[in-house]
Amino acid sequence: MRKRSERKAIWRGRASLALRVIAAIYLACIALDGGGCSWPSRGLPRPIAFFTQVSVLFPKAAHATIDYRAEAWVCSRQAWVELDTRPYFPINPDDKENRFNRAMHFFRENRKTMHALDRYLVQRHDERPADDGVDPGERIGGVRMMSLRIPIPPVGSQFERYQRYPLSHYPNHERKYFYHTPESVRGRRCAGGDIVEER
Amino acid sequence: MTIRSRIAWWLEEPVSLVRLEIVRIAMPIVVLCFMWPRVTHATDWLGDAGFRVPDLGDDWRQPLYVAPLPAWAAWSVAVAMVASGLSTAAGFKTRASALVFSATLFFGALSDRLAAYSVSKLSPVIMLALAAGPAGRLLSVDAWLKRRRDGKRWKAVKPSGAVRFLQLLPVTLYMASGIAKARNDWLHEPLVLYSQIHGSYQTPIAYALARIIPSWLWTLLQGTVLVFESTAPLTFAFRRTRPYALVFGLGMHAMIGLMFGPVVWFALLMITLLAAGYLPDRLLDRLKV
Numbered sequence: 001m002r003k004r005s006e007r008k009a010i011w012r013g014r015a016s017l018a019l020r021v022i023a024a025i026y027l028a029c030i031a032l033d034g035g036g037c038s039w040p041s042r043g044l045p046r047p048i049a050f051f052t053q054v055s056v057l058f059p060k061a062a063h064a065t066i067d068y069r070a071e072a073w074v075c076s077r078q079a080w081v082e083l084d085t086r087p088y089f090p091i092n093p094d095d096k097e098n099r100f101n102r103a104m105h106f107f108r109e110n111r112k113t114m115h116a117l118d119r120y121l122v123q124r125h126d127e128r129p130a131d132d133g134v135d136p137g138e139r140i141g142g143v144r145m146m147s148l149r150i151p152i153p154p155v156g157s158q159f160e161r162y163q164r165y166p167l168s169h170y171p172n173h174e175r176k177y178f179y180h181t182p183e184s185v186r187g188r189r190c191a192g193g194d195i196v197e198e199r
Numbered sequence: 200m201t202i203r204s205r206i207a208w209w210l211e212e213p214v215s216l217v218r219l220e221i222v223r224i225a226m227p228i229v230v231l232c233f234m235w236p237r238v239t240h241a242t243d244w245l246g247d248a249g250f251r252v253p254d255l256g257d258d259w260r261q262p263l264y265v266a267p268l269p270a271w272a273a274w275s276v277a278v279a280m281v282a283s284g285l286s287t288a289a290g291f292k293t294r295a296s297a298l299v300f301s302a303t304l305f306f307g308a309l310s311d312r313l314a315a316y317s318v319s320k321l322s323p324v325i326m327l328a329l330a331a332g333p334a335g336r337l338l339s340v341d342a343w344l345k346r347r348r349d350g351k352r353w354k355a356v357k358p359s360g361a362v363r364f365l366q367l368l369p370v371t372l373y374m375a376s377g378i379a380k381a382r383n384d385w386l387h388e389p390l391v392l393y394s395q396i397h398g399s400y401q402t403p404i405a406y407a408l409a410r411i412i413p414s415w416l417w418t419l420l421q422g423t424v425l426v427f428e429s430t431a432p433l434t435f436a437f438r439r440t441r442p443y444a445l446v447f448g449l450g451m452h453a454m455i456g457l458m459f460g461p462v463v464w465f466a467l468l469m470i471t472l473l474a475a476g477y478l479p480d481r482l483l484d485r486l487k488v
């Protein structure tokens with residue numbers, strides 16, 4: 001019978017080999033992902049492939065500075081008013097690492113997520129209104145979400161440092177709307193309909 | 200010598216474990232600084248207080264749907280993350296701490312796609328490498344306890360697959376990133392770098408540079424970065440070119456950190472990997488205690 005220390009050494013060797021193989025596969029997947037090869041994302045389970053998708057950083061030229069904004073449908077005024085989403089997304093509120101920006105970046109064309117975002121914003125304003133630009137006493141019936149496509153100034157030109165301006169600062173042609181709460185839903189909510197029931 | 204035996208020799212060659220300790224000390228601090236806005240809003244991040252992307256089934260943008268945690272569980276994960284991160288940096292129960300830290304980081308990245316970036320994806324893997332390797336043998340509470348207990352020290356130089364992995368990781372990232380850049384706009388759009396320094400990432404330094412650097416210099420910098428990244432496996436492999444590659448890499452990440460606001464944590468993560476992996480041995484020897 002092998003001694004215990006020998007068995008331990010054998011298992012240690014096997015574990016070491018297994019770790020080396022895993023490390024080699026991980027590094028190969030990073031390299032393949034950068035090369036545009038879809039094997040890692042097709043061959044690995046999605047939660048694992050996710051951790052290999054780290055190398056494609058700033059690969060394209062930006063043609064505009066993108067910012068995402070929202071407006072709320074104020075029931076009493078029957079009008080769209082800018083809704084500051086930052087109080088409801090408090091992690092990194094002032095830059096594009098904010099979760100609202102990220103939700104719009106990844107999921108702006110996904111209806112299910114946009115509906116969930118719509119319900120979240122309306123519910124948060126109506127239940128626990130923060131300093132979001134809409135009077136806390138005002139009920140909102142829905143939201144309208146858009147991207148701002150702010151032109152990049154030519155090299156060598158004089159321009160202002162980036163800062164967040166109210167929506168009214170930006171001309172209509174720099175706004176691109178992705179989602180708005182359907183009129184029928186806005187009407188129902190403004191009439192006192194329960195938002196949770198829509199789920 | 201065949202390629203296979205050369206790789207085996209390289210893997211089995213004794214290396215300074217100070218390299219591992221640099222990552223063990225600096226990386227958790229960098230990662231916790233990156234995570235801090237998330238940790239302090241744990242219920243918005245992992246819990247049911249904030250917005251959650253619904254279960255999208257087979258959508259590629261959602262690697263895994265993780266249901267929101269109740270407030271107590273979200274705070275527990277946040278506390279475990281901070282405690283294990285600090286414990287790893289201090290070198291107390293190092294490997295177990297690194298394993299717990301890694302697990303909380305994996306969970307955080309998968310639970311909330313919206314707050315996950317390159318740091319979120321790389322850091323759990325790096326912590327796993329620390330847990331698998333002989334981390335905490337130098338400059339650590341564990342090393343101090345061992346000295347007090349039996350008057351001995353661990354070896355400061357020995358073969359370590361973890362060190363080799365941490366050396367290969369930045370080089371692989373550069374190469375892949377360089378290829379991705381070349382496949383996209385970096386070879387035919389002359390102002391990719393300039394186009395990226397506007398918007399909410401813009402720091403005062405980025406703003407100042409955007410106004411004074413001429414167009415040709417942006418293009419030259421862009422080309423230099425592309426060449427550096429694409430050729431990294433070679434420049435870091437050869438002893439003669441390694442110091443130049445290291446200095447360029449450190450300088451590049453310093454500029455990224457200074458010019459891209461929140462990207463500073465990614466820059467510091469890469470600086471840590473480069474310094475730990477490629478600082479000359481004679482400098483590392485001074486750190487041995």
